């Protein structure tokens with residue numbers, strides 16, 4: 001595995017640990033953490049903050065028969081079998097494979113022009129996440145951002161004016177950022193991208209086509 | 216795998232067990248109760264008395280946590296019950312060298328809250344194959360279990376506005392973009408400890 005150079009921000013990891021991210025962002029964070037021990041450890045340290053707040057929380061008494069109910073309930077759970085942990089599928093780490101319901105062959109791509117394909121994954125509506133397929137050597141449709149966009153590379157690589165992003169790398173783009181990423185030669189590039197606002201496509205894709213993209 | 220992993224543990228022996236006096240079953244739980252040892256008893260022996268002690272300590276805290284996050288009393292009570300049932304059911308996933316019991320309960324409560332209050336799925340990272348833990352290293356267990364206490368002291372020492380900001384982030388009063396990344400808490404040591412454990416694991420798997 002190549003070394004990951006672009007990681008999640010503390011802000012995102014803390015929001016993930018606090019359970020405050022939109023579902024679409026959760027998926028990108030969980031997928032990156034599956035590939036990245038560094039961010040797994042950082043996420044764990046933010047979980048510990050949550051643990052501390054829980055420990056220090058004022059107690060609010062449970063109902064009188066709460067413990068009896070709990071003991072009764074676990075009686076039936078005593079023999080509960082261990083659930084099989086989710087498994088990765090091809091280039092998809094487990095949480096993503098779970099959303100897609102399989103590996104690359106299970107993805108239902110839609111063409112968006114210029115050889116670029118996308119597949120929007122079903123999540124809560126407060127943000128959206130999709131897979132992007134960008135043929136090697138092709139420019140990713142130029143877009144300005146509103147809100148925040150996270151892009152995680154799963155296969156191949158892309159580069160923009162500033163940097164190169166390979167498998168496991170995550171690019172965090174905000175409103176100010178206007179960039180033109182290009183999928184590098186070699187393998188076709190597959191990314192997982194989440195955004196909390198609609199994208200405004202320019203360049204490769206005519207503006208008129210945008211409503212059809214359902215982003 | 217070592218031979219130790221194959222030899223059965225004597226009943227009641229878990230992480231830290233026997234090293235301290237515990238008052239299981241009494242109403243007054245003390246601050247130095249060895250929660251990890253109790254949860255290990257639940258994990259290895261389906262020990263109901265240990266579960267009851269954990270319930271008395273953590274259920275009212277989970278309820279308070281959920282109510283502060285906006286749940287009504289009835290929903291919070293119901294969810295706290297669910298969280299404690301999950302603790303019983305998933306005890307086999309608890310490893311006292313990796314996280315304190317409070318942290319572990321917190322992650323269950325957080326996920327239950329997302330489910331109940333936001334009705335959204337939460338993607339979880341791929342589970343790592345930690346394998347059967349031979350005799351856990353007692354120093355590592357202590358370190359992980361004392362984390363909550365140490366962080367608690369650091370949290371108490373923070374200026375009130377900063378502390379409030381962290382609380383608001385975890386109780387859902389801030390949007391993700393409002394969350395401040397800089398906590399002022401000594402999280403580096405915790406990160407390093409987990410990082411080390413992960414390196415060890417990768418090495419074993421490699």
Ligand SMILES: [Zn+2]
Nearest residue numbers: 007008036039
């Ligand atoms: Zn990372």
